[in-house]
Amino acid sequence: MKKVLTTCGYCGCGCNFYVDIRNNEVIGVTPKQDHPVSRGRLCVKGWQGHSFVNHPDRLRHPLIKHEDGYFKEATWKEAIEFTAKTLKGIISRHGGDSVGVFSSARCTNEENYLMVKLTRAALKTSNIDHCARL
Ligand code: SF4
Numbered sequence: 001m002k003k004v005l006t007t008c009g010y011c012g013c014g015c016n017f018y019v020d021i022r023n024n025e026v027i028g029v030t031p032k033q034d035h036p037v038s039r040g041r042l043c044v045k046g047w048q049g050h051s052f053v054n055h056p057d058r059l060r061h062p063l064i065k066h067e068d069g070y071f072k073e074a075t076w077k078e079a080i081e082f083t084a085k086t087l088k089g090i091i092s093r094h095g096g097d098s099v100g101v102f103s104s105a106r107c108t109n110e111e112n113y114l115m116v117k118l119t120r121a122a123l124k125t126s127n128i129d130h131c132a133r134l
Pocket residue numbers: 008009010011012013014015038042043044045046047
């Protein structure tokens with residue numbers, strides 16, 4: 001069995017654990033004992049939330065919905081350019097308050113701060129919320 005040290009991606013706390021890998025498949029996690037945040041402990045999401053890694057329905061690429069109604073695989077560059085162009089078009093026609101942003105509890109405080117900056121400075125709206133409030 002191979003063990004790979006990583007940071008839990010389920011919230012912004014930043015607990016550390018080793019991902020336990022056997023035959024190229026994630027089979028469990030082991031908390032890092034001397035980590036200053038988690039100190040050898042994890043919440044239930046950290047312990048049990050790894051099943052998505054090998055799930056066949058896991059999204060592995062950005063998808064863009066085309067005019068025929070079907071989602072098609074795209075590169076990150078294509079997806080980001082498509083999103084920027086679409087948002088720019090909506091804002092130029094209807095103003096900044098015609099769009100909104102949902103950020104995530106899985107982001108760090110710093111990433112959520114950047115989302116607020118992007119929303120207010122670039123998109124020109126205060127329409128921003130966070131999934132922890134939903
Ligand atoms: S183990 Fe729990 S508390 Fe720690 S980062 Fe993951 S989700 Fe957050």
